[in-house]
Structures are given as C-alpha cells and as structure tokens.
Amino acid sequence: MTSIGSDDRGWLRAMPAEAGRDALLSRAGHRVLAARRLTDLVQGRPPGVTGSQWTSASRASFDFVVHAADTGHPVVAVQIGPVPSPGSAEQRVERLTDAVSAAAGLPVLRIGSPTLSATEHGRRLVEYVIDARAYAAGGATAAGTEPAPVGFRDILGRLPDGRTGPVNDLGALTRAAAVEAYVAGQVADPIVRGLHVRWVDGPAQGWSWVQVRPDACLIEQVSVTEHRFSCGIDAARLAEDLAAVAVGERLRENAVADLLPRAEWTAQIAALSQRRHELVGGFGFDHLCAD
Template identity: 60%
Template structure:
C-alpha cells in the first residue's frame, strides 16, 4: 500500500516487471500507453459497472511509478479540448472519477496541438524535476528562487529562465521574424487558475500585421505539479504549442485570429476575474 497525495492507493497495482520504462527520472519510472484497468485491482468502491467499463478502457499517455515498487504515483493524459456535454467530455469525467476512487492522481493537458510520446515524456521529466526541486527546498530557510525562475544560459546564447518550457518557442519566433515569416518577434501570453478547476494558459504571436497565431492550453494538476505555479506552467505549455506551429513552412498559412478580436477575448476573460484563484493579472493586455 502506498500514498499518493494523501489518498491511500490500496486499489493500485504495480506495473509488471516485464514492462520497459519509457522514462527514468528522480526515483521514478514512466510507462507509456497503459490502460486504466491495467493499473487498478478491480472496480473501486462507489464506481458503477458502467462507469468502470468506460473508464477502464481509457488510455494513459504515461504512468509514473515509484522506481522501487513500480506502484503508480500519478498518470498523465494529453488530448484535444472536449466540448462541454460531448461524449468525449463525459468519458473524461468518468475517467477522472475512477482515478479519484482508485487513488491515482491524473494530470491532464488539454491542447489542440500538443501530444505524442516525446512531448509527453519531456513534460513529465520537467514535472518530476520541479517536484524534486520543491522537495529539496527548505521551507524555513528564507526566500528561495523558484524552479521556473532559475537563470542560466538559454539555447540562443542569452541568459534567462532555463526552466521556461517556452524558451525554444521564443527563440524560434525571433528567428522567424528575422527571416520575414512573422510580423513581430515577441511571444505574448497570460494565465489564470479557475477556482476549483484547471489552470489555463494562452500564448500568441503576431504572424501578419494585425493577425495573430494563438494557442491555448488547459492543465488539470490535482496536486501533482509542485515547484511551479500551474497557471504559469499552462502558459509555458501554450508557448510550446505555439513553437510547434511556428516550425511549419509558413506559420501564417495557419488559422489566424484578428488582433482586435483577441483583445476582446482577453477582456471577456478579465470580466470573469471573480472565478479565478488569484485574480487576473493581465489588465494591461486589455488596453487598445
């Protein structure tokens, strides 16, 4: 029996010894493409047969286990945003409910662009590094530098936050601007944390005068993310998604959003500030 985030995980079973890990990091092993039913010892209490039948088939991109016991600590799932009321959203809710009942925290990333084995692996490695950093920080030792704020040498040679997942995208935007493929080199963004809900990050760059390439990511942490603010991490993930689109032969050929329309969307988001944990810190983006 092991503990995951305060829940006794008596319903979880170890990943079989013959399964080869996709990731080895900070005392953990990561196993790709596991089904939820493979990780749970029978139907947890409070879960109906229909719920279990649906959720048990859910594919998890990476399951992170303790290296010594191979017992799951948390799971990660990437996927496109599912509209409210859709069958896909219903499956997500059932999967979330079963994971809670089984004591398996599920870290969910909703993105129209991000996904795939290597992106998931890099993301989980980052989460584990941030957790290790946070666990090694003495809470009584005074003010410390956050994991995301550690400064060092960036890929383009400049100094800046080395744990900014969007650093490569920001460098790619500058290169695309110099090559005449973008109207502006600056990657902008914002983030919010919905009260009792996911964190949401936006990132955009002006691809053509008055026309923007925009990415949005939602991150449901469930206490898995430590050492980095989930909202800030969601914004960095949106920048990573933006970088993926910038690598297209002609990023401006993709669907673009009018800059004024984007500003109006930001204003509408700001109008919901009472729904955010921590308020809204990006009023400067609402100005004309």
C-alpha cells in the first residue's frame, strides 16, 4: 500500500494514496476522510500504551480525519456527538482513545452535543475548521509591523437577514430563524442569547438559548475539547456558536417541548458564576445572573 509522502511524525500513518481518491472533500490544501478507525491512523502500539489499552482503543473510530493533501499526514481527527455519561463504557473508550492518540501525537477535536451530529452537521463544521485554521495561519505569517488582522470569526459582511455582521458566525442562520419564529408567534423573544466558559482542567463549554415563552427557555449546550489542536478560534466561543446552531435545529424541527423555566436557568447561571475560580479567565457573564 503506497502513501502520499513519508511519515516523519513517528507513530502516525500517512493517508494511503488510494484513500485520497475517496476523500469526502478537498479544501485549502487538505483532504477529509470519513469514518476512520484509530488503527488507520496509528501504526502500531505507541510507547507507554499497554496491550489492553491498545486493544480497547483500536476498535474506536473518528467521524472525520483531516489530512494534509501534500504529505498525507493527519492534521486532526474529529468526533461529533453526545458526551458519554460519567463512568460509562463509552467514556472509558473515549479516554483510552485520547490516551493512545496523545501517545502517538494525533491531534483530536471533540464536539459534544445531544443535537449536533456528524451526518447532519459534520461536513460544514470540518469546512469551517479548515477555513479558520488556514486564515489563522495566514495571519501568523504576516509582517510583525502590520496591525493584527480581524479574527476569522469577526470578519464583517452581509448576513442572511440583510444586516451587516460577522459572516463567520455559525449561529447567524439561527439568529435569523429566531426573528422569523418571533414574527410567526412561535417564540416570545427574537434574541438568541449565549455564554461560554473554559474549565481549567476540562473542556470549553458554550450555551445558547431563546425564550419560547416569557417564563421558559429552549437551551442547548455544546462542549469543545481540543487535544494538541486549535483552529484559531477560541474553543469556548466556538462552543457557544455551535450551541446556537443546535438551537436553530430545534427551532426548525419545532422541537420546543423540552423547555427549562427561565428562573431555574438564571439560577444555574448564577451557580456557574460561583465557580469562576475553576475557569480560565474567570466568568464574564455576571449580567446574566439576574432575571
């Protein structure tokens, strides 16, 4: 089996040339393959990984793997779906997979959400990550005397509703949909709100919500876990934007039965603010703690 380029990164396996022809997409110097097993990416058991760990983790797979088109090297493996329950077999496999990936030097991006899925949202998310990473790399190579470029997330342009705003806001379509739902009398408030945090010893988390009734909210939470990878956008901010995407899915499907009382949600935000010492950069949403 021939590969594109040689793998000088130790335990990582380069993308086979024949696999590149079956790529889900090619974009900005990258090729993306879907449904790749860990054993497709790691050649042999890395040092520090026991036989039992390797056996368990080798059965795992990732939804997508982004490869460099020129060398075939894996750039990042992406997984999208619900966060495993604490203490579950799924959580154990995820931790083992992350441990083996770390030993092999494989970057991993995990998106945890009960609403977002690889099938429905994966391609768009991977395209977004590739574009954001390429934009950040271009900014990093600019001359040091030039002013810092606008971040990828903050580039202004024409939004779906005709206004000017950040065109790379993943939640832009949701914000437009919320206004339409408000006009149609389906929600009590057209504003899509959000907050985000990053735990010192854990993932980034983002929440987004809309008031369906004056006393009840539709809320979505998304976690973003980055291992040896960054697309150039703050992970917590990305989590909040993805939570807004999930809210949009719920609105489009009219799946608004599972609501949380507004007072209870405000109390949860206040409780989160009390844990600011556990957060990177503290808690910047105190204005949301009062109803």
